[in-house]
Amino acid sequence: MKKQIANWGNYPRIExxxxxxxxxxxxxxxxKKKEPFIARGYGRCxxxxxxxxxxxxxxxxxxxxxxxxxxxxxxxxxxxxxxxxLTIIVPKGWFLPVxxxxxxxxxxxxxxxxxxxxxxxxxxxxxxxxIDMDVIGTDGTLYTCxxxxxxxxxxxxxGGMGLTGVISRIKFDLKKIExxxxxxxxxxxxxxxxxxRLFEENSHYTYSVAWIDCLKKGKGFGRSILILGxxxxxxxxxxxxxGNPLKLPPQKQIxxxxxxxxxxxxxLTVKAFNFLYYGKNLKREINNVVSYEPFFYPLxxxxxxxxxYGKKGFIQYQFVLPLESKAGLIEILHRISDKGIGSFLAVLxxxxxxxxxxxxxxxxxxxxxxxxxRNGLFPFLDELDALVLKYGGRLYLSKxxxxxxxxxxNSYPHLSAFKEIISKYNPQSAFSSLQSERLHITSGxxxx
Amino acid sequence: MNPSVLILGASSDIGMxxxxxxxxxxxxxxxxxRNSQRLAPLQSDLEIKYGTGCAILEFDITHTDTHQAxxxxxxxxxxxxxxxxxxxxxxxxxxxxxxxxxxTIATNFTGPVAMLNIIAxxxxxxxxxxxxxxxxxxxxxxxQSNYIYGSAKAGLTAYLSGLRNxxxxxxxxxxxxxxxxxxxxxxxxxxxxxxLTAQPAAVADAIYRGIQKKKNIIYIKWFWKWIMFxxxxxxxxxxxxxxx
Numbered sequence: 001m002k003k004q005i006a007n008w009g010n011y012p013r014i015e016x017x018x019x020x021x022x023x024x025x026x027x028x029x030x031x032k033k034k035e036p037f038i039a040r041g042y043g044r045c046x047x048x049x050x051x052x053x054x055x056x057x058x059x060x061x062x063x064x065x066x067x068x069x070x071x072x073x074x075x076x077x078x079x080x081x082x083x084x085x086l087t088i089i090v091p092k093g094w095f096l097p098v099x100x101x102x103x104x105x106x107x108x109x110x111x112x113x114x115x116x117x118x119x120x121x122x123x124x125x126x127x128x129x130x131i132d133m134d135v136i137g138t139d140g141t142l143y144t145c146x147x148x149x150x151x152x153x154x155x156x157x158x159g160g161m162g163l164t165g166v167i168s169r170i171k172f173d174l175k176k177i178e179x180x181x182x183x184x185x186x187x188x189x190x191x192x193x194x195x196x197r198l199f200e201e202n203s204h205y206t207y208s209v210a211w212i213d214c215l216k217k218g219k220g221f222g223r224s225i226l227i228l229g230x231x232x233x234x235x236x237x238x239x240x241x242x243g244n245p246l247k248l249p250p251q252k253q254i255x256x257x258x259x260x261x262x263x264x265x266x267x268l269t270v271k272a273f274n275f276l277y278y279g280k281n282l283k284r285e286i287n288n289v290v291s292y293e294p295f296f297y298p299l300x301x302x303x304x305x306x307x308x309y310g311k312k313g314f315i316q317y318q319f320v321l322p323l324e325s326k327a328g329l330i331e332i333l334h335r336i337s338d339k340g341i342g343s344f345l346a347v348l349x350x351x352x353x354x355x356x357x358x359x360x361x362x363x364x365x366x367x368x369x370x371x372x373x374r375n376g377l378f379p380f381l382d383e384l385d386a387l388v389l390k391y392g393g394r395l396y397l398s399k400x401x402x403x404x405x406x407x408x409x410n411s412y413p414h415l416s417a418f419k420e421i422i423s424k425y426n427p428q429s430a431f432s433s434l435q436s437e438r439l440h441i442t443s444g445x446x447x448x
Numbered sequence: 449m450n451p452s453v454l455i456l457g458a459s460s461d462i463g464m465x466x467x468x469x470x471x472x473x474x475x476x477x478x479x480x481x482r483n484s485q486r487l488a489p490l491q492s493d494l495e496i497k498y499g500t501g502c503a504i505l506e507f508d509i510t511h512t513d514t515h516q517a518x519x520x521x522x523x524x525x526x527x528x529x530x531x532x533x534x535x536x537x538x539x540x541x542x543x544x545x546x547x548x549x550x551x552t553i554a555t556n557f558t559g560p561v562a563m564l565n566i567i568a569x570x571x572x573x574x575x576x577x578x579x580x581x582x583x584x585x586x587x588x589x590x591x592q593s594n595y596i597y598g599s600a601k602a603g604l605t606a607y608l609s610g611l612r613n614x615x616x617x618x619x620x621x622x623x624x625x626x627x628x629x630x631x632x633x634x635x636x637x638x639x640x641x642x643x644l645t646a647q648p649a650a651v652a653d654a655i656y657r658g659i660q661k662k663k664n665i666i667y668i669k670w671f672w673k674w675i676m677f678x679x680x681x682x683x684x685x686x687x688x689x690x691x692x
Contacts, residue, residue: 001636019636022464023486060461063489064496077489088497 009046011313028140041106047401048434072174078108094174097129114159118207121352127158159359192222249293262310318368321393328391343370451527461632465652480507509559556600
């Protein structure tokens with residue numbers, strides 16, 4: 001059915017002929033179609049990665065295939081969302097090995113984006129926990145791949161943005177938990193030096209992430225709140241929770257009712273928000289026990305919060321810089337605060353080691369911030385891209401909607417190896433998205 | 449303990465949504481469909497999520513000669529039967545092709561009648577049971593754009609009404625479900641107005657409630673009752689000139 005689709009950033013928005021399927025053989029038939037297409041899950045990547053004039057939605061292909069409650073191994077079809085998986089595994093004492101900041105993504109999307117979470121420095125990205133998976137190739141062939149079987153396909157599929165084929169089945173490891181609660185610690189950092197030092201001092205924590213005020217200048221430049229967490233052990237949770245330590249959090253959601261007019265978000269309102277957000281933590285250190293929901297998914301409580309950025313949409317700009325490029329982080333943050341753009345929630349995190357074929361994470365600092373689309377934004381982001389490149393960093397494809405192909409070319413060291421595997425498994429560019437065309441990864445000529 | 453539920457045509461979008469709904473509420477299931485091995489993922493899904501038993505059964509509603517044997521093969525007879533089997537292709541193609549016409553009638557009408565006769569007889573003998581048949585608002589008046597499918601569903605609606613009447617003294621309840629537009633594979637080629645179109649999960653919820661409350665006839669989405677009220681009452685002299 002033809003419909004208007006956009007990803008979470010609401011930019012760009014296009015018309016797409018979206019088909020659905022419930023059974024593997026329906027998918028195997030669909031992939032043989034003549035026009036290029038891309039698989040699409042929940043559409044929670046931000047940019048144009050899962051957009052194309054032809055898309056196949058995996059959302060009805062969402063069955064649980066096996067769940068070993070002893071060993072903590074879960075196997076399902078690619079359209080199942082993390083949100084559903086949590087309701088199945090948490091009551092049995094298991095958790096996702098890696099989760100991004102929203103649970104409304106499909107497991108296929110988690111692999112195609114090779115998502116990372118607050119525990120990247122300890123547990124790596126999602127692909128580190130995949131045991132094996134099935135990928136449907138252009139002629140309908142089902143390839144089972146893993147780090148040892150069709151390993152080229154495996155590594156090109158993890159973080160490969162759906163360009164190797166349609167991921168159909170995924171089997172992955174879970175993380176053992178005693179309770180569904182998180183022992184949380186929040187630390188205030190006065191400035192950038194302070195937050196980077198705190199990250200280092202607290203690297204033994206499983207989960208760590210910082211909210212950073214991108215607009216603050218002068219002495220408080222880079223002021224932040226560092227949020228740390230561990231899965232709480234049974235004896236660490238309050239007595240009132242002891243009876244049901246693996247209780248699922250209540251599913252309460254409020255809806256962001258309409259697109260906020262774009263003038264609402266300006267330097268003043270964001271500054272005011274940041275002032276309040278930073279100021280709400282009165283003490284330098286707060287310790288408490290919270291459910292996993294507000295810890296991992298604070299924004300999921302507001303359905304369609306992306307409407308806050310207005311009808312024109314927004315860009316989530318996320319880059320990573322190597323640890324030795326602290327000067328680069330400072331320079332980029334200065335450029336952002338001088339420009340006076342910045343979002344309610346800018347997020348800073350230190351990644352651990354990773355050197356995969358095409359996955360985004362690598363050891364270093366990653367910063368993500370939401371910026372509403374407006375005149376002059378893209379040239380400014382091009383300037384930031386040049387800085388990211390200069391300091392040896394790169395951008396996250398799942399957030400990207402506007403990077404130039406040469407930036408990708410010069411920032412992902414294994415890009416040519418990735419392209420070679422694409423040309424082996426996807427020679428006619430049958431799997432192709434607006435993003436892969438824009439970045440010259442594929443060449444599906446019939447795309448707009 | 450809940451009776452088990454037999455779903456005829458379980459690999460349709462509505463069939464799978466019904467399976468989910470009943471499993472969630474603790475009903476064991478028997479899922480009957482052509483290519484039943486396609487239902488293995490659904491089977492594991494429901495067993496893992498809800499811990500309910502779920503059997504799958506190879507079954508073709510149009511192969512009426514196999515119906516008695518299929519029913520006899522069930523050691524424990526399901527106390528609730530829901531017939532979801534349906535088939536709809538573009539009417540223009542169907543009317544030019546006798547095989548397609550007969551397939552439309554067999555899947556929507558004669559097949560369900562043959563199977564439900566067998567099940568109803570058993571239920572009557574035991575003095576209990578619930579049968580739900582998914583018909584369609586398309587059966588309430590023949591329209592040029594969809595009258596082969598519509599007439600088959602009209603037959604099914606009349607059959608269910610008669611069956612309800614006959615089964616009443618035997619404490620067997622019969623529910624007629626009249627959906628309007630639904631967002632399923634069967635309608636994927638049609639451009640349906642979003643407001644009038646029901647999602648499979650909402651259809652399953654409505655059928656589940658209808659069975660719990662022992663309703664006789666339910667429409668999926670309340671306004672269809674009134675839309676069809678108007679369509680049915682347009683005088684034939686005017687109706688025949690309309691492009692509907």
